[in-house]
Amino acid sequence: MARSSKRTYDVVVYGATGFTGRLVAEYLAEAYGFDRLKWALAGRNADKLERERASLAKRWPAAAGLPLIIADSFDPESLQVMARSTRVVCTTVGPYAKYGALLVATCAAEGTDYCDLTGETQFIRRMLDDHHATAQRSGARIVHCCGFDSIPSDLGALVFQEHAIAAHGQPADAITLYTWRTKGGASGGTIASMMNVADEARRDPATRKVLFDPYALNPEGQRQGPDGRDLMGPEYDPVIGSWVGPWVMAAINTRVVRRTNALLGYKYGESFKYREVMRFGDGLRGRASATAFSLGLGGFMAGVAAPPVRRLMQRWLPGPGEGPSREAQSAGMFELRLIGTVRGADIRVKVRGEKDPGYGATAIMLGESAVCLAKDRRETLKTKGILTPAAAMGMVLVERLRRAGMTFEVM
Ligand SMILES: NC(=O)c1ccc[n+]([C@@H]2O[C@H](COP(=O)([O-])OP(=O)(O)OC[C@H]3O[C@@H](n4cnc5c(N)ncnc54)[C@H](OP(=O)(O)O)[C@@H]3O)[C@@H](O)[C@H]2O)c1
Incomplete structure (x- = not known):
């Protein structure tokens, strides 16, 4: 070699x-x-x-x-x-x-x-x-x-826990990542990947099991822990005083962060809990947006999984080699916040990038x-x-x- x-x-x-x-x-x-x-x-x-x-x-x-x-x-x-x-x-x-x-x-x-x-x-x-x-x-x-997916989450959680350990002598036992703001689009390759996941899940129960397992990417023998399913619907979050809903990338990001914890010898603790949600704002408007987004996301996933609906959707979605324009890419951005407490102290980490997040x-x-x-x-x-x-x-x-x-x- x-x-x-x-x-x-x-x-x-x-x-x-x-x-x-x-x-x-x-x-x-x-x-x-x-x-x-x-x-x-x-x-x-x-x-x-x-x-x-x-x-x-x-x-x-x-x-x-x-x-x-x-x-x-x-x-x-x-x-x-x-x-x-x-x-x-x-x-x-x-x-x-x-x-x-x-x-x-x-x-x-x-x-x-x-x-x-x-x-x-x-x-x-x-x-x-x-x-x-x-x-x-x-x-x-x-x-x-x-x-x-999944560098901002994975490195954001690491930065958070490095700080917690340095400042407070121990890691936080729970972190929530909030998608604070994002502006971006999707390319043909990303759409094709989502459709392929939906196809595999429809065909194979074992794949569905892996996709729903919060510890699917942990090392063998370490595929258990305190976390359950990702958030699927609207929920009021008292920590940030806002309605939150499902974050589309939680399904991969949370698995990656949990694998990191295991690979680092449980640096974040064996009972560490991690979740990702999307922020929608407070009051009736926040609640309505979180509800509409949850329903819309469910509808989109169901559409992707159903071949006749998908054929219709594909007319409007980008194909191979296509994606957001140069202008849209430059106008894009993302800001995520990871929040948790250690020994009663509130820790907040901001992860931000300019340009379209996906491109x-x-x-x-x-x-x-x-x-x-x-x-x-x-x-x-x-x-x-x-x-x-x-x-x-x-x-x-x-x-x-x-x-x-x-x-x-x-x-
Ligand atoms: N995680 C993220 O944040 C993120 C962001 C963006 C994209 N992605 C992922 O990145 C991937 C690419 O997305 P994209 O929009 O760039 O896709 P794309 O424009 O369709 O490009 C796909 C590339 O794969 C090549 N390819 C296809 N079949 C091949 C083969 N048999 N052998 C060698 N090369 C082959 C294509 O070559 P030809 O030009 O010769 O067809 C092309 O260069 C997708 O899986 C997408 O989900 C992830």
Whole structure:
């Protein structure tokens, strides 16, 4: 097996022809250029990749020299060549449950670090069951969920508990993350991933069980704890004096935070409780908005799961390669707040990012995760296997993201 230190590239951006992969490539070009970081573009279609490189070179002429790697996600040999060429594969080829398994297997076998944007719990669970032990043996760090799901939650909870331990001598035994404000859109790949999860859940009761298990991503033998199901309907929250409702990403983020706690040897405590909800405001208006949103979300999920309704919905939803416009991405933002108490003291942590959370901000989070895995090996290389962002990169990644403009702040 090729040693990770002898590899040609630091990072390969796989899926560089897709909506999000293109944004990641642009972020790396802007933030790291072409000398400080050795990187390449990868995908299955040589013509499309060449067009992508030419388009990058219009803004950054040196991009004309970016190497291209052709690899199809169903072709094991091409994936092996790619995985052996680089320290880190940074992939936006999704839905991951459809296209991602062989790449995870290859990186795990080759000792190649890996990061992605999946939020597909059932896929991550399969990767854990099938490849965690191999990755531990090879030394690979496989890090799923390096985008809006689940970096703000996972690193927000870490920042919260680091502060609680430093200031009060112990972690908080419960944290709620409130989606305070968000402004953003969805791409074709994200819609396709949601539809694929719905299809798998409809076909397979075992998948449904995994999706509803709050501890589905914990290590085997540690899949129990005090948390129950995610919030499904409106509820008044006295802590923030506001109505709250379901937060669509709680289904993946909460599982990731719980896995982090387990991987960190229960740094947050064995009875730690974690939940995520969306804030809607107070009074009758807040209640009506929380109720309408809960019903709308339920209707959307039911529509996605029912093929005839879905066909209708697809007419208005973005297709592969499509997503929010450049203007919409720049106008986007997110602000999340994590709130809990330790020894009677109230702790509040704000996590904020500019740009559309799922795209502009996600490209920064994924790009920085890839660079962190490639460049901060000594500071981060303690855990191996299938990890979470906080367990793999922790405060080193927090500092990188702060330098890239994100806020993680104890208020
Ligand atoms: N967690 C988050 O916050 C977040 C945010 C954004 C996106 N995502 C996820 O990221 C993924 C990508 O989304 P997107 O909107 O960027 O999708 P997209 O525009 O449809 O791009 C998909 C990419 O996958 C490539 N691809 C498809 N089949 C392939 C194969 N067999 N072999 C190699 N490459 C293949 C496509 O290549 P071609 O160009 O050749 O077709 C394209 O580059 C989705 O799973 C989405 O859910 C997550």
